[in-house]
Amino acid sequence: MQEIxxxxxxxxxxxxxxxxxxxxxxxxxxxxxxVTSTRVKPELRGHGVAAKLLDRLADxxxxxxxxxxxxxxxxxxxxxxxxRYDDIKAEK
Numbered sequence: 001m002q003e004i005x006x007x008x009x010x011x012x013x014x015x016x017x018x019x020x021x022x023x024x025x026x027x028x029x030x031x032x033x034x035v036t037s038t039r040v041k042p043e044l045r046g047h048g049v050a051a052k053l054l055d056r057l058a059d060x061x062x063x064x065x066x067x068x069x070x071x072x073x074x075x076x077x078x079x080x081x082x083x084r085y086d087d088i089k090a091e092k
């Protein structure tokens with residue numbers, strides 16, 4: 001898999017932030033990051049790209065001391081079914 005890069009309020013893979021192969025986007029809201037979108041190009045789906053992007057964002061949130069509030073359906077599902085994110089999961 002390609003390197004995960006930090007962009008403006010996102011983590012992505014690909015050459016350019018404006019046209020990524022995969023991206024997870026968030027919006028800082030105080031001590032919470034609202035995770036707004038996770039997108040992966042069709043040719044990369046099923047290879048764990050979205051999970052790796054979420055894991056990178058989760059590590060970043062831990063480093064920054066913030067919680068993540070899931071808005072996009074992928075992250076909502078991961079938070080509901082994976083206890084690894086309980087320490088950074090914000091409640092509405």
